[in-house]
Amino acid sequence: MLRSYxxxxxxxxxGIVPLAALAAAGRRGALPDDMPLAKLFKNPLIAWGAVAFSAAEMAGDKQKTAPDRIVPIGLAVRSVTSAYAGAALAPKGQRVTGAAVALGTALASSYIGWRIRMAALRRYGQTATGFVEDALVLATGVAAADPRLVKRAA
Known part of the structure; x- marks a missing residue:
């Protein structure tokens, strides 16, 4: 369940990082074959598309006009992508639990992360805090998608 968390x-x-992480895992053959849409994430076009959308989200986050992550549409996107990815990364037979763990974690961390970012923003600015946050998110997404990294840490 660590990967789902x-x-x-x-x-x-x-919100789009889970899809990019799944695409990376799919390209490496690290997704279960019986996972819904597993073939889709193994497709190079889909994989690059997920990465491109994730990069666009990260770039957009640095704009002054970027909406807060806790607006309803942002929470809806996070709910869907986290639940799907959490299920995909959970052990077989525990996919519903994996989806629930990822969904609950995503929603809770959206609010906590938003509060931390707002506090940091006042001191360090939007761009600097965004890049630090991006680095942490990328590292977390890569670790979640690569079972070898999670096993080493456990």
Missing amino acids: LIGLAAGQR
Whole structure:
């Protein structure tokens, strides 16, 4: 369940990162074949598309006009992507629990991350705090998607 928790943390900050992480895992053959849409995430076009959307989300986050992550549409995106990725990364037979863990973690961390970011923003500015947050989110997403990294840490 650690992988589902980690992907939930990442989704709480950047809603598209779970899809990019799954695409990366799919390209490496690290997704279960019986996972719904597994073939889709193994497709190079879909994989690059997910990465591109994730990069666009990260770039957009640095704009002054970027909406807060806790607006309803942002929470809806995080709910869907985290639940799907959490289920995909959970052990077989525990996918519903994995989805719930990732979803709960994503929603809780959205609010916590938003509060931390707002406090940091006042001191360090939007761009600097965004890049630090992006680095943490990317590291978390990569760790969640790579079972070898999570096993080493456990």
